[in-house]
Amino acid sequence: MLVEKITSRQNPLIKRFRRVRSGSEHHHVFLEGVRLIEDALEAGARFETVAFTPALESTDRGLALLDALQSIPCRGAHVSKQVMDAIAETESPQGVAAIISRPHYDLPGVITRESTLIIIADQLQDPGNMGTLIRTAEAGGAAGLVTTRYTVDPFNHKALRASMGAAFRLPIATDFTPDAIAALCKEMGMPIVASRPPSPKGKPLIEDAAQAPAVMVYTEADLTKPFAITLGGEAEGVSDEIASRAEVFLSIPMADGIESLNVATAAAILIYEAARQRAFHFKSASPKKRP
Numbered sequence: 001m002l003v004e005k006i007t008s009r010q011n012p013l014i015k016r017f018r019r020v021r022s023g024s025e026h027h028h029v030f031l032e033g034v035r036l037i038e039d040a041l042e043a044g045a046r047f048e049t050v051a052f053t054p055a056l057e058s059t060d061r062g063l064a065l066l067d068a069l070q071s072i073p074c075r076g077a078h079v080s081k082q083v084m085d086a087i088a089e090t091e092s093p094q095g096v097a098a099i100i101s102r103p104h105y106d107l108p109g110v111i112t113r114e115s116t117l118i119i120i121a122d123q124l125q126d127p128g129n130m131g132t133l134i135r136t137a138e139a140g141g142a143a144g145l146v147t148t149r150y151t152v153d154p155f156n157h158k159a160l161r162a163s164m165g166a167a168f169r170l171p172i173a174t175d176f177t178p179d180a181i182a183a184l185c186k187e188m189g190m191p192i193v194a195s196r197p198p199s200p201k202g203k204p205l206i207e208d209a210a211q212a213p214a215v216m217v218y219t220e221a222d223l224t225k226p227f228a229i230t231l232g233g234e235a236e237g238v239s240d241e242i243a244s245r246a247e248v249f250l251s252i253p254m255a256d257g258i259e260s261l262n263v264a265t266a267a268a269i270l271i272y273e274a275a276r277q278r279a280f281h282f283k284s285a286s287p288k289k290r291p
Helices: 012-021 034-042 054-058 060-069 081-087 127-139 157-163 178-187 263-277
Strands: 002-006 028-032 047-052 075-079 096-101 117-122 144-148 172-176 192-195 214-217 227-232 248-251
Touching: 012 028, 012 047, 012 075, 012 081, 012 096, 028 034, 028 157, 034 047, 034 060, 034 096, 047 060, 047 081, 054 060, 075 081, 117 127, 117 178, 117 263, 127 144, 127 157, 127 263, 144 178, 172 178, 178 192, 192 263, 227 263
Parallel strands: 002 075, 047 075, 117 144, 117 227, 144 172, 192 227, 192 248, 214 248
Antiparallel strands: 028 096, 047 096
């Protein structure tokens, strides 16, 4: 890492950090904080730039991180606290931020014949829920996660923090149409199931009742075979485009008067039911090197 000293908030590199943080550069990801950058290093992420303040050098953990970054071929910037405040998204930054290349998987790189459990995030909007879903998917042995269009970016800085580094390890393909996802799932022999969405104001799950799949209590479904489970948006549930392609809806029983569960909570219940039925035979938890 080649280090230069930057003292001005108007420096082009500092402006670049702010652009990446805002999501203006889709092929790059903004990271902030020791933990996230440690996770990215361990997962083999491609670092472009690192900015750090003297505060990073005041702890043993910070010094260890800085030492690890020295061997990374990227640009480094030693900045003041005031400059870091202009870079950071949090109110109390930890003294280090970075720009990395966005990990990229195409759809066939996630949905394969070897996959036994895939998560489809369909129009989720809350980054906290997205991050928790990614973390749960990794912990529960999912092979990867796919998002449909109009879904929050899994590499949004709030989603990244909620995922606790899982987004660097779990293969994630983003922004695909339901048609493309369903076609590949069918080709790979992977049925799509969906968490049962609420039916606002009496609206049926699917407009054409003749095409509606069966609804099963999740504990009664055979989840030992390969399948892709779809979790819908927080407000409306699974979209009609995905619902019409599902082979079955999985229902989670709830007490009277309760309309729905938080989507991340529902995901945890369904993912771990699949893991239970599979006797918790997880793959190795070692980090995957990202392409």
